[in-house]
Amino acid sequence: MKRMMFTLISTGVFTTITHAQNKLSISGFVHEAGSKESLPGAIVQVKDAEIFAATNEQGYYSLSLKPGTYVIQLYYPGYNDTSLNIDLQENKIIDLAIHPRNSLEAVVVTAKTGNAQEVRGSTHQLSSEQVKNIPALLGEKDVFKVIKLLPGVQKGQEGSSGFNVRGGNTDQNLVILDDAVVYNASHLFGFISIFNGDAIKGIELIKGGFPAKYGERLSSVLNITMKDGDKQRYKREVGLGLLSSRATFEGPIVKNKASFLVSARRSYADVLAAPIIKATAKGSSLGANFYDFNAKVNYQIDKKNSIYLSGYLGKDRFSSKSNPEKESFSKMVFGWGNTIGSLRWSHIFNPRLFANMSVNYSNYRMGINMQERFQGETYKMSLLSSIDDIGGKYDFSYFANSNHTIRAGYKITRHYFKPSTFVEIEKGQKFPNPNKEYESWEHNLYLDDEWKISKKLAANLGLRGTAFIAGSRPYFNIEPRASARFLIDDQTSVKASYTIMNQYLHLLTSSSLNLPSDLWVPATDKIGPQRAQQYSLGFFRDIEHPGLSLSLEGYYKDMSNIITYKEGVSFFDMEDPAELSKNGAFEDKVSSGIGHSYGAELMVQKPKGRLNGWLAYTLSWTKFKFEDINNGKFFYPRFDRRHDLNLVGFYELSPRIRINALFTIATGNPIIITRQDGTTVSNIPADGNLANPGIYLDNASIFSGRNDFRTELYHRMDLGIQFSRERKKGTRTWEFSFYNLYNRKNPFFYSMEYNNSGNERALYKYTIFPFIPSFTYSFKFK
Amino acid sequence: MKIFKIILLPILFSFIALSCKTKVPDGKLTRTDDAAMLFGFLNPDVDTITIALSLAKGVSNKKDKTITIADLEQAEVKLEHKGQSIDLKFLETRSGKYSNNDKQIVIFYTLQSKLPILPGETYTVSAKNNSLFDLKATTTVPSKDFDFDYTISGPFPFDHNYPEYKVNMTIRDPGNGISFLRVVTHVSIKDQDQSYTSYDVAKEVQQESNGIIKYDFSFNADLDNEEKETTLSCINTTESYFRYVTAIKKGAGGGGDPFSEPTSVYTNIEGGYGIFSAFCTKSKKIE
CATH class of the missing domain: 2.60.40 (Immunoglobulin-like)
Structure with a gap:
């Protein structure tokens, strides 16, 4: 397989160089007219020819053509189609501008899957406008909530912000914000993600058929790009919601050369809830809040050089305190947050060779501080977990000719882990643990060729070499990547892909809780890297009338070396210094296992018109197996759902009124619950004689097999109505959202409890999100 | 801002009030x-x-x-x-x-x-x-085809009712019949009913190597008390x-x-x- 890949790539590169010598190039950036915001993923096509190119992440394109006269057409979802006549007698650099549409079609679905011409399947692109239009809980627009409406993406638990792709754990998603990795993308215990829709330009989700450019995780890549900022005029936008408010400011620093964008959000649920808690809690207090801040500056030095500097800073804080005047007193502060930065230099060596060099920094910290006073003694505990990345990468794109685009690059990252630093102070005595810290280096090298082999057949072939050095055992792996598309006719295609992925980081997640207390840990001498291979096959068809795009994809994924906590382990006693005799490194607390996932995904989109939207259906199975869990038998992970159907619709009632709705229905989550209270024997005599009166009888809660039971069906409908009006100073929008319109009591968790009179023990279901009406107000200044 | 709060508070109240636990009707769960x-x-x-x-x-x-x-x-x-x-x-x-x-x-x-x-x-x-x-x-x-020896050291002061003793066990397993074993110290009081027996230390360990198994542990006991008899047992188990x-x-x-x-x-x-x-x-x- 590896040899075949090498031969194919070598052949491609050779033919590329030969062909390139007879042609001229036309290249440049595609940007939004007015703001000059670059547009990644725009299609630049030569009319009446099978020649086209998609702009890269910086909006750059390059076409190789024979000398002649051409009509260049430009497409970008939500923008007016544009064409341009070109007389090409020498290499030309032409920047192309495209105007956004003003009608509802400006916010159409832009998911790529279903586009029969695209070489790769299993990919979706979303615009920030699309995220903003889907009705959301308490009006908080959230990227992750929209992603969960796509096929192949499992919902996870009600209210959770993490997502699972094609049977992968949440840690198997590579979430990138402007080239920097985001380790925990959730606010408020996962109810919303950290991405502020006002600062985002584009979102791309890749579920399979990964190009060699991407790696580091097994299951998906979620690539989020921040807006560059308007290069021509200043813009302000404010939004007020029930949970948080936000403000965005962007504009030119040097007109048409440099611009900036700053955007900030702050929640105030704690402020609003404070009087209620004060009135009812008798001296106790409770609060949760978050803030985040995005900033970006870019400067186009000349025609060939641009630099970008972007950053994100966000923090969550949850605190509780009992009445300090009472004899027993406790307080707790739980905080987590990300600090992310990226500096990028884009350089055009020549019209065919584009390069990006970037330096990235990413830090995620989680800390818990607890204090308890009881009978005059004070007990304190603090726990800190963090991961700190610094790295650099260099990527090249060589637009060799119309048939070949070759990409290559190298990335190096230093990871610094502190999985669990624990300090305990008991009766004035301090027990710092000899915390174990891990430093590791990760190297990634790739070569990738997007090759149009014939009019009907195209392929994306690549190789990625990875190395991870931590402790005394280095890991080296080669990852072949192959995607192919065969056009049956202009609007119908079949696509297939095969990928191998390795992941050198693990996330230790509690199976019973969904908290940011999850710990990132590296592959070590004892715990190997996660590995997956995935096969996918899909059928894609675009139907011109009535404008539908259809895709049907099947996949099979094998995973190995996935890890989880062993039975009975608590993240709190990972390295408890007071219990050093029973605690070791994290490797002793986890179990490595395997997983399989397979399924089929159907997506039908109607991307244009007054009524547009999509239907996504996923049929899937995911099973995990660990030697030390569930007596070594296969079990369904918590996020496994057999059926998952999502229907999303947008309707323009009038130019000023839009109605947005979604309906989702899915099989319940598998859960583990207590079934019996058993009487077991312990303190068994040395001779095994159970008639010995010295034996103890203990209570044992007997659980169902791991996740043996399914919760009831999950379903809900959300509705949003937007009223927009042009005002003298800008556009104001009122949006009324109705989450869970018919008040379906979807389960959050289950518990076996006694009733109030204590005479009956039964199963109770807790629901946290009933029918919730909300509104948001936003104003976009002219 | 005040008006804003007046609008928001009832919504927040309704959110809290509507969040609920409900008894699950009869079913498999x-x-x-x-x-x-x-x-x-x-x-x-x-x-x-x-x-x-x-x-x-x-x-x-x-x-x-x-x-x-x-x-x-x-x-x-x-x-x-x-x-x-x-x-x-x-x-x-x-x-x-x-x-x-x-x-x-x-x-x-x-x-x-x-x-x-x-x-x-x-x-x-x-x-x-x-x-x-x-x-x-x-x-x-x-298998019964095994035997053991031990050395004991102590007493060592310990934050416990009784001092601590450290035991080094050497288990001989010529037939390689031990895969899982258990070690028990058994303290009984002379001339009294067996029901007063207690098992102060019971450690289960896995085999460490073939042939000779070394196992060290500690336990707390009042060995100087002549009324008490302490037995060390090694158990080959499944x-x-x-x-x-x-x-x-x-x-x-x-x-x-x-x-x-x-x-x-x-x-x-x-x-x-x-x-x-x-x-x-x-x-x-x-x-």
């Missing part, structure tokens, strides 16, 4: 049947064979099957070996030491003279009461026993930590829960 548990540890050196039954009560009040202690007492308990089967007789129902009265086991017994327990042989136990429960399990008795004890220690039954992972109770009993295992024990008095 809500029904938790009672089950029976079986415990047995065969030992070639003990005259009496004992098998205990206990209850695993379904936690909800909705059940298709209810089992009582009386149902356990009426069970038909058999032990089989190479086609030979003997019935065990009901001995007594009792609580454990320090146990609440609602925790009870039902003990059945027979004499080994009726069915000898031999190392290397496989035995099957069954316990049945009509359609209420039908339990079955098999175990193979481990993997099933080891997995059962490991699961119990890991917190099957919940150790009260809400953050801990759920633990399966290990069982090798078909049709119920529990553990059927065997011990081969070598003991030495600690001087």
